[in-house]
Amino acid sequence: MAPILTVSGITKQYGGLVAVNDVSFDVAEGEILSVIGPNGAGKSTLFKLIASFVRPTRGEVRFKGERISGLAPHIVARKGVVRTFQETTIFKGLTVRDSVIVAHHLRSHAGLLGFYLGTKAAREDEAEFGRSADEILEFLGLRAVADEIASNLPQGSLRALGVAIGLAANPKILLLDEPFAGMNHDETRRAVEMTRAVRDRGVTLLLVEHDMAAVMRISDRIVVLNFGAKIAEGTATEIQSNERVIEAYLGVEDETIGV
């Protein structure tokens, strides 16, 4: 099967610092691929490069064969590559339901003027967004807090809200930024289930994550970065026995990386 996303030779330099160095990998449709690496390995930069929030110095990202590097982030989102943020990046003053409704904008048929004048197409869009938002909130277990102001939510629900906002944009591939960070064992288990459920909706998932145990459990394949370069790629078992990976994580207790 042709890959849905191809990262080839991507490099990002900030002055003399090479944050991401010549990284290449493919993402197959319907898989869960995680990018891991020690702090400062360039995971976040790679993430921003794929979502086109920063421009690469060299190399490119192709989505379904089409080059998306260099396009504006909202254009990339329209094509189906949608990123989520860590829990601090939300619409703090909006309710959960309103946040998700706003995030449906990409699906609208009416133009801005149509919405201003309240045309039939705009009213139908609004009704559809409401229905779809309720469905997404139900799916992610957020229905009970639908009318809460987002900034009042506990951390676990915030993470789910981030995913809900991402799903509302109807992504083909969803980029999750550290979905399990700072979670306890039980929360992680639920988040892992949620991530699998999202994949089962037909969304390809690309994760950037610290939590090794969760990554090993959930990922179809794993890409390991160290000092901006890719040092390994493969299934969880392959990664666990890879010497370069173990070396990169030296000093971290074996248990943490699940070896």
Place this chain on the structure above:
Amino acid sequence: MSTSARLATLVIFVFAVFVAVPVLIGLTHRTDFYYTLSSVALLAIASGGVWLTFYIGRINIGQGAYALMGGYVSAILVVRYGVSFWITLPLAGAFCAAASVLIGLPILRLRGVYFAMVTLVLTEVVRLLALALPITNGAKGMVSLPPPGPISLFGLTLVPSFDTFAERNEAFYYLSVAVMCVCFAALYRLVHSRVGRLFVALQQNEELASSMGLNVPALRVLAYSISSFFGGIGGAIFAAIAQSVYPSSFTVADSVNFMLNCFLGGLGFVFGPMLGTLVLYFGWDLLFQAGQYQLLIYSGVMIALMLVLPNGLLSIRPLNFRKRVRPLIWRRS
């Protein structure tokens, strides 16, 4: 607030503005209030524009630039080219909107205090341009603007020439408050439509907004150009009332006042700038008796109000008479 309560508020407001105020002025023979209240209405329009830029999360201290620009566009077209005032009015707004697109595209990338500083400079730039350009007649300004003529459609006079009014400012009063009502109705609709919610999304978090496919730069410029359109319209009518426009007609102090009007009325309320302008305009005049302490008391009261009522005067609402728009709290970015 229910729909009927909202409708009742609207009817009372329109009645007060178009019937009660003129009747009161007629009874008390204080015709100077026509000019004062027209000014309040026009400043409220410009402040309404500033309010919209606040709504997308930008502190705009440059509305004076567009008010001045609008005044000059109208005055130049009327005086030099003999265009009817009624045609110059939308043109002044459109000119300012177009100019704000060009200016806004680069500067709207800035946030917080940086955007505020650039807009602050903008008023001064336009003032200096008005001094320097040959078409604006320099420091002498554009003077002796003729009053607006009649509007006729198929030989039917819809609006009589302002010359035919015994009290010309009465005609200007009706014009100003009518335009104010239209502008705020348009603003209210904007904020309560989906477009308004997209603006809130921008105000809350631009990165997140663009990740969900919103064209953030375009939406920012859209809000800013609507804001500048309001500024231009207000400035154009102001020039017509004063029958003149000078480089000093709108200064940095006016730009700051437009912003203060929004703060005072409440950033969470569409009608906040309207109330803020009224209170601030008369508040300043009432403090005139305090002589040299006028500015001291004025600024002291403003600071105290912002500390006690960070969400503006309309947040008091004993009668619950203004619909509050989301977000409940405007967050300083």
